[in-house]
Amino acid sequence: MSEKTTPRILQGFSELLPQDQFIFDTLMEKIKNTYKKYGFCSIDTPTLELSEVLLAKAGGETEKQIYRFMHYDNDLSMRFDLTVPLARYVAQHNQDLVFPFKRYQIGKSYRGERPQKGRFREFYQCDADVIGSETLDINYDAEMVCLISDVMKTLNLGDFRVRINNRKILSGFFGSIGLGDRITDVLRIIDKLDKIGLDKVKSELSEKGADEKQIEKILEFISISGDNKAKISALKKLNAGELFSVGVEELETVVTTANNLGADESNISIDLSIARGLDYYTGTVYETTLIGHENFGSVCSGGRYDNLASYYTDKVLPGVGISIGLTRLFSLLKENDMLGSVTKEEKTAVVLPMDSERFGYAAKVVSRIRESGISCDIFWSDKSGKAKFKYASRTGADFALAIGETEETNNTVTVKNLATGEQQEVALDSVADYLK
Amino acid sequence: MSEKTTPRILQGFSELLPQDQFIFDTLMEKIKNTYKKYGFCSIDTPTLELSEVLLAKAGGETEKQIYRFMHYDNDLSMRFDLTVPLARYVAQHNQDLVFPFKRYQIGKSYRGERPQKGRFREFYQCDADVIGSETLDINYDAEMVCLISDVMKTLNLGDFRVRINNRKILSGFFGSIGLGDRITDVLRIIDKLDKIGLDKVKSELSEKGADEKQIEKILEFISISGDNKAKISALKKLNAGELFSVGVEELETVVTTANNLGADESNISIDLSIARGLDYYTGTVYETTLIGHENFGSVCSGGRYDNLASYYTDKVLPGVGISIGLTRLFSLLKENDMLGSVTKEEKTAVVLPMDSERFGYAAKVVSRIRESGISCDIFWSDKSGKAKFKYASRTGADFALAIGETEETNNTVTVKNLATGEQQEVALDSVADYLK
Numbered sequence: 001m002s003e004k005t006t007p008r009i010l011q012g013f014s015e016l017l018p019q020d021q022f023i024f025d026t027l028m029e030k031i032k033n034t035y036k037k038y039g040f041c042s043i044d045t046p047t048l049e050l051s052e053v054l055l056a057k058a059g060g061e062t063e064k065q066i067y068r069f070m071h072y073d074n075d076l077s078m079r080f081d082l083t084v085p086l087a088r089y090v091a092q093h094n095q096d097l098v099f100p101f102k103r104y105q106i107g108k109s110y111r112g113e114r115p116q117k118g119r120f121r122e123f124y125q126c127d128a129d130v131i132g133s134e135t136l137d138i139n140y141d142a143e144m145v146c147l148i149s150d151v152m153k154t155l156n157l158g159d160f161r162v163r164i165n166n167r168k169i170l171s172g173f174f175g176s177i178g179l180g181d182r183i184t185d186v187l188r189i190i191d192k193l194d195k196i197g198l199d200k201v202k203s204e205l206s207e208k209g210a211d212e213k214q215i216e217k218i219l220e221f222i223s224i225s226g227d228n229k230a231k232i233s234a235l236k237k238l239n240a241g242e243l244f245s246v247g248v249e250e251l252e253t254v255v256t257t258a259n260n261l262g263a264d265e266s267n268i269s270i271d272l273s274i275a276r277g278l279d280y281y282t283g284t285v286y287e288t289t290l291i292g293h294e295n296f297g298s299v300c301s302g303g304r305y306d307n308l309a310s311y312y313t314d315k316v317l318p319g320v321g322i323s324i325g326l327t328r329l330f331s332l333l334k335e336n337d338m339l340g341s342v343t344k345e346e347k348t349a350v351v352l353p354m355d356s357e358r359f360g361y362a363a364k365v366v367s368r369i370r371e372s373g374i375s376c377d378i379f380w381s382d383k384s385g386k387a388k389f390k391y392a393s394r395t396g397a398d399f400a401l402a403i404g405e406t407e408e409t410n411n412t413v414t415v416k417n418l419a420t421g422e423q424q425e426v427a428l429d430s431v432a433d434y435l436k
Numbered sequence: 437m438s439e440k441t442t443p444r445i446l447q448g449f450s451e452l453l454p455q456d457q458f459i460f461d462t463l464m465e466k467i468k469n470t471y472k473k474y475g476f477c478s479i480d481t482p483t484l485e486l487s488e489v490l491l492a493k494a495g496g497e498t499e500k501q502i503y504r505f506m507h508y509d510n511d512l513s514m515r516f517d518l519t520v521p522l523a524r525y526v527a528q529h530n531q532d533l534v535f536p537f538k539r540y541q542i543g544k545s546y547r548g549e550r551p552q553k554g555r556f557r558e559f560y561q562c563d564a565d566v567i568g569s570e571t572l573d574i575n576y577d578a579e580m581v582c583l584i585s586d587v588m589k590t591l592n593l594g595d596f597r598v599r600i601n602n603r604k605i606l607s608g609f610f611g612s613i614g615l616g617d618r619i620t621d622v623l624r625i626i627d628k629l630d631k632i633g634l635d636k637v638k639s640e641l642s643e644k645g646a647d648e649k650q651i652e653k654i655l656e657f658i659s660i661s662g663d664n665k666a667k668i669s670a671l672k673k674l675n676a677g678e679l680f681s682v683g684v685e686e687l688e689t690v691v692t693t694a695n696n697l698g699a700d701e702s703n704i705s706i707d708l709s710i711a712r713g714l715d716y717y718t719g720t721v722y723e724t725t726l727i728g729h730e731n732f733g734s735v736c737s738g739g740r741y742d743n744l745a746s747y748y749t750d751k752v753l754p755g756v757g758i759s760i761g762l763t764r765l766f767s768l769l770k771e772n773d774m775l776g777s778v779t780k781e782e783k784t785a786v787v788l789p790m791d792s793e794r795f796g797y798a799a800k801v802v803s804r805i806r807e808s809g810i811s812c813d814i815f816w817s818d819k820s821g822k823a824k825f826k827y828a829s830r831t832g833a834d835f836a837l838a839i840g841e842t843e844e845t846n847n848t849v850t851v852k853n854l855a856t857g858e859q860q861e862v863a864l865d866s867v868a869d870y871l872k
Contacts, residue, residue: 005492007523009524018479022478025478037811041458067512110483139795146803257799262799311441313440313443348475350475359575360693380573381573
């Protein structure tokens with residue numbers, strides 16, 4: 001047994017030390033609780049699916065990245081997102097679901113791409129979607145705005161902006177200026193505005209055959225300014241056909257209902273330059289920017305789609321959804337020293353019996369504290385007092401509860417606040433309250 | 437797009453409808469919160485690992501069940517339990533961890549075995565382990581007894597028994613009656629007592645060469661009765677060598693400390709017939725039985741081991757751990773109509789605007805309720821009132837909040853308790869309190 005295997009994980013996979021894992025879990029918990037607060041139920045689909053099912057729609061780049069293999073007679077793939085499994089789930093269980101079906105799923109997805117900075121082969125996504133049967137009211141799109149806004153507030157990562165647009169406005173407008181046959185190209189180029197800048201957008205538009213006048217109109221359009229109300233007014237004045245008008249009306253409803261639902265106007269911004277994915281979204285689209293950290297890109301995105309599961313069913317299933325790439329977000333926060341702003345919800349304690357004679361009394365103290373619901377550890381050890389306090393602070397506990405002969409005689413505990421260093425002898429009967 | 441792929445999942449994989457998923461999540465949450473209350477931190481290791489690392493120790497049956505495949509140049513395997521990844525994690529991050537290292541991990545594991553009733557190819561395990569560096573105090577074994585007991589109480593599955601034994605007692609005793617060279621065989625047979633019954637145990641022992649006198653002594657030994665104190669006394673009277681005595685002393689400490697930590701004596705039972713795995717455990721062992729559902733087998737098991745990670749490191753890492761197979765437990769509970777006893781912690785509401793004119797006021801009501809922390813859905817729809825109430829009850833909400841013209845005028849909400857059918861008009865300002 002002298003030959004040892006070097007313990008290591010795969011490149012592109014991430015695992016955290018306990019302190020960081022705690023923060024990661026806290027972020028995940030906050031997202032989950034906000035999704036639940038909005039009435040989303042959870043589902044949990046298998047990580048492995050039949051390739052025939054999972055890849056019914058995939059192709060090109062996505063397919064190349066799949067972890068796919070044969071197991072006996074089965075051609076299997078690991079899921080690469082949570083949307084395809086949702087489509088499969090809704091098509092499969094259609095008869096047993098209540099529509100609109102509001103579900104969240106938080107889980108790992110897998111992409112076997114070449115590892116590079118900020119890209120993960122195993123990553124958490126936190127998705128929330130509402131799926132309608134045949135139709136889905138536009139007000140659900142407004143709820144998603146509030147949901148994003150609420151999540152961002154709970155995560156406490158500073159000021160942020162939920163940017164909203166509507167693909168119908170884009171398609172309608174570009175059609176009206178004679179670029180209807182190149183909408184996909186134009187959207188793709190506009191979508192890169194944040195990344196590549198104005199000049200590059202101009203030259204790319206020109207390459208696609210837009211003339212100067214068209215480029216001017218495009219730039220004029222995406223730079224419509226003012227608050228949301230002013231933007232809606234400006235849009236209403238443009239006469240760009242029926243699709244365009246429907247889009248403007250939808251956008252207005254989304255903004256109005258989001259306000260009624262309590263969203264903070266200052267966090268919500270109509271942004272006519274965002275377009276999101278190319279073929280997928282058909283109406284409202286969302287991106288979320290952390291102010292001062294625009295280089296993070298969008299930290300929560302999504303939008304409205306016409307039909308979720310056409311590869312599996314004839315049923316028409318329109319939906320609206322959002323997604324947070326938590327593994328990526330966490331790694332950005334860590335890189336930028338922003339993990340400190342994630343607030344810990346509960347205090348924790350560790351009991352330190354000063355010698356093994358105190359184990360019996362110490363056990364009773366621990367029992368009392370745990371009963372009150374407070375997380376409490378105990379260090380069973382005959383090491384030095386110094387080593388004991390070191391254990392307490394290294395585990396990240398808020399309080400060390402020292403127990404020696406005096407404390408046992410007095411039926412007390414000496415509570416040390418590990419952040420401030422303050423120390424106080426507290427009666428056993430009131431120690432749980434004291435910690436709270 | 438008329439060719440549809442049939443939406444389905446792999447045999448041996450499980451996915452739940454929302455109502456069941458809610459109960460599953462509730463069970464998982466309760467387990468997690470209890471682990472946290474005992475001071476365990478969480479870790480989250482990759483689902484995919486290098487086969488060389490993950491299978492360093494495996495072999496035989498286990499290895500055959502692995503989902504293993506090549507991805508470009510990498511030989512990869514999906515994890516088949518959470519213990520090997522723990523060993524790898526502790527060996528790899530040894531320098532950065534605080535010992536004793538108390539970690540829990542709740543996650544999916546994979547075994548590609550032939551699907552059969554009650555066996556899953558993808559399943560959740562909920563593990564908690566304490567790992568010492570070089571040594572680990574026996575009192576940690578006692579904490580695990582309380583942890584199991586607390587978890588079982590929280591899960592609210594009825595009366596249960598945590599059965600405890602110590603492998604040193606077994607090895608010591610069998611050595612002392614001249615069966616020291618067949619300990620593994622004898623333990624394996626005794627371990628099956630619950631499954632195969634007394635007569636079969638006798639005949640199998642005899643097949644392994646135990647004579648009548650030895651069999652008699654074995655049966656006498658495993659039938660030592662009385663409460664825990666009486667059993668310890670009886671064991672102390674046996675003179676079966678040093679290893680045996682150490683085992684008895686450990687068992688006594690475990691029972692005493694568990695009592696001091698507040699464990700209920702009636703839930704904890706010394707059971708000299710349990711042995712658990714064969715090569716792995718070296719001291720304390722645990723099994724947990726649901727009274728009246730002994731056929732479930734053990735629903736939470738574990739024990740003490742001498743060295744966690746010898747395949748990865750020269751460091752000696754003794755540990756003690758427990759595991760709950762949640763996917764299996766859930767499926768047993770469902771099969772036996774026991775999901776009803778899992779208590780829902782929080783009430784949920786759904787707002788039903790009676791017509792689209794009420795959407796604005798309804799949005800304000802929703803916002804108010806969500807702000808108070810209560811989960812609140814809203815049904816944006818112009819369907820009939822009946823369809824609206826049907827939606828509310830089918831989603832499993834506790835309260836439907838109907839909003840018509842009257843309510844908007846009066847600044848109220850009509851709250852219907854969907855369990856009792858009671859209905860009451862409540863002022864908007866007090867509706868959140870009313871729901872609580």
